[in-house]
Amino acid sequence: MAAEKIPLVVVEKVSLFIGGNQILRDLSFSIGNQEILAIVGESGSGKSMTALSLIGLQPSRAVIKANKMRIDSYDLMTLNSREWQKLRANTLGMVFQEPQSSLNPSMRCGKQLHEALKIHRQINLKYSKELIVKSLKDVKLNDTDRILKSYPHELSGGQKQRVMIAMALLCKPKLLIADEPTTALDVTVQKEIVELIKSLQKKYMMSILFISHNLALVKEFADRVLVMNHGEIVESENSEVLFKNPKHPYTKGLLFTRPGVKFRLERLPTIKDYESGRYKSKKTSLLNRLKRHKKLYAQKPLIEIKNLEKSYFKKNWFRKKTGFKALKPINFSLYPGETLGLVGESGCGKSTLAKSLVFLDPATSGEFIWQGVKINPLIKKQIAQIRKDIQLIFQDPYASLHPYKTINSTLEEVLIVHFSKSKIKNQQRIIELLSEVGLDSKYRDRYPHELSGGQRQRIVIARALAVEPKVLICDESVAALDISVQAQVLNLLNRLKKSLGLSYLFISHDLAVVKYISDRIIVMKNGELVELQEADNLYKNPMNAYTKKLIKTIP
Numbered sequence: 001m002a003a004e005k006i007p008l009v010v011v012e013k014v015s016l017f018i019g020g021n022q023i024l025r026d027l028s029f030s031i032g033n034q035e036i037l038a039i040v041g042e043s044g045s046g047k048s049m050t051a052l053s054l055i056g057l058q059p060s061r062a063v064i065k066a067n068k069m070r071i072d073s074y075d076l077m078t079l080n081s082r083e084w085q086k087l088r089a090n091t092l093g094m095v096f097q098e099p100q101s102s103l104n105p106s107m108r109c110g111k112q113l114h115e116a117l118k119i120h121r122q123i124n125l126k127y128s129k130e131l132i133v134k135s136l137k138d139v140k141l142n143d144t145d146r147i148l149k150s151y152p153h154e155l156s157g158g159q160k161q162r163v164m165i166a167m168a169l170l171c172k173p174k175l176l177i178a179d180e181p182t183t184a185l186d187v188t189v190q191k192e193i194v195e196l197i198k199s200l201q202k203k204y205m206m207s208i209l210f211i212s213h214n215l216a217l218v219k220e221f222a223d224r225v226l227v228m229n230h231g232e233i234v235e236s237e238n239s240e241v242l243f244k245n246p247k248h249p250y251t252k253g254l255l256f257t258r259p260g261v262k263f264r265l266e267r268l269p270t271i272k273d274y275e276s277g278r279y280k281s282k283k284t285s286l287l288n289r290l291k292r293h294k295k296l297y298a299q300k301p302l303i304e305i306k307n308l309e310k311s312y313f314k315k316n317w318f319r320k321k322t323g324f325k326a327l328k329p330i331n332f333s334l335y336p337g338e339t340l341g342l343v344g345e346s347g348c349g350k351s352t353l354a355k356s357l358v359f360l361d362p363a364t365s366g367e368f369i370w371q372g373v374k375i376n377p378l379i380k381k382q383i384a385q386i387r388k389d390i391q392l393i394f395q396d397p398y399a400s401l402h403p404y405k406t407i408n409s410t411l412e413e414v415l416i417v418h419f420s421k422s423k424i425k426n427q428q429r430i431i432e433l434l435s436e437v438g439l440d441s442k443y444r445d446r447y448p449h450e451l452s453g454g455q456r457q458r459i460v461i462a463r464a465l466a467v468e469p470k471v472l473i474c475d476e477s478v479a480a481l482d483i484s485v486q487a488q489v490l491n492l493l494n495r496l497k498k499s500l501g502l503s504y505l506f507i508s509h510d511l512a513v514v515k516y517i518s519d520r521i522i523v524m525k526n527g528e529l530v531e532l533q534e535a536d537n538l539y540k541n542p543m544n545a546y547t548k549k550l551i552k553t554i555p
Helices: 047-054 081-090 109-120 125-138 144-149 157-169 187-204 215-221 239-244 249-256 271-276 286-296 350-357 380-389 407-418 423-436 441-445 453-465 483-500 511-517 535-540 545-552
Strands: 009-018 021-031 036-040 062-065 068-071 092-095 175-179 207-212 224-229 232-238 303-315 321-334 339-343 365-370 390-393 471-475 503-507 520-525 528-534
Touching: 009 047, 021 047, 021 232, 036 047, 036 215, 047 068, 047 175, 047 207, 092 157, 109 125, 109 144, 109 157, 125 144, 125 157, 157 187, 175 187, 187 207, 187 215, 187 545, 207 215, 215 239, 224 239, 224 249, 232 239, 232 249, 249 271, 249 483, 303 350, 321 350, 321 528, 339 350, 339 511, 350 390, 350 471, 350 503, 380 390, 390 453, 407 423, 407 441, 407 453, 423 441, 423 453, 423 483, 453 483, 483 503, 483 511, 503 511, 511 535, 520 535, 520 545, 528 535, 528 545
Parallel strands: 036 207, 036 224, 092 175, 175 207, 339 503, 339 520, 390 471, 471 503
Antiparallel strands: 009 021, 009 062, 009 068, 224 232, 303 321, 303 365, 520 528
């Protein structure tokens, strides 16, 4: 009888405590040689802390208790700092979620790659450069001279993530830990990175621990899946079996709260719905949608954009102007009560267009017509009214809120300027606003750091609603949220649209989300509008080759 293969990683009854709080609870799992194991779950479920514990980067005040915690021949419970460094040099590699934060902004990428080799391997400079060039080519960065001389800010998100993968591979690890390596990337770049990691795994015969909250991506990528909730493993199964027949209500919630592209539900389910067992899915009637659209587009447009352009100029040493056209002539309309989706890869001009519509970064030329009146950017009164009627919701709710102000102060500040000087009236309005976004009045006295990501995003929406706008521009406003929190916010936006008669310009690189929420969709590429269609028709019959490429990348 053949001897049983020994797993590369063995974890038995591992618990982690920080300041008396138990973060991880009796985790037991293994990772086989050349296996891809995925850990999925919401923020705070313990995914990243599990990965950090395996690489010895858990917080200094964390206490780990375990029956066994082994990688290769190393007992992780007995290692000192020098032994940890040796383990990271020969056995472990890590790719973090945000490459911009992981790379030193003041050092060229080449120097950072050299530094990684210098610390972990004693080799001469010539051989070091050969290894680095080979590693960059492995991750499909063939313009090696430019990459080595570039600072991180001079590279795209996908290129930065490839540099991080190249750095992790320099020492040929047996286990590569990838912690949300594609979260901040476009859907096309996301697919490229996942396919790249999988090809490198086969080439170098590595094992991979892949952490993500994107289950569609995990389904295509992983051999086996662990589902975590509140620091516990609630389900562990072969990838194919888990996605066909999830058993735990929490797993079902994670799987089915994401909008599908084949049909549209009236309301997205949340994890609480599945855990309570009371949720019944109801598909949107196609006939009702057609009737609604007929009524919607019989109205006069709220916004008309005609030949809008945006160029950026700078002078060189010879005082000659050089320019870059961020937006080429763009034409579209937004109707009262409509959700107009806007998709495209990073750098296509989505956010530039959003900022030009609220005159934060005014267009170079073109016409902006608001409710039949052409807006003159030189008339301050007109611009002030536009900025009240059109509110912008940014991607990161934490960065959008003042960290030293309570929620009450944040909302009151807006109301004093636009609503009333009366404290009593403002307090009543704050309670109303919180109620509109599904929050209790007790949240008034909390600071942003005391709220979850979903709660912070609700506060940002409440602040936008405080001035009673007609249009909300949602610029990647659900991109950073967990799948179940994303469902809650999308349901909220749909409810507010009906109750308050709002119109949305909904910007995202997640095509499934855009299809779910939109009436029509604009597709942009390199500053140009390449396609504009009704949402369902766009997915069934895309006219442009670029649109077809985007739709094919949906996991």
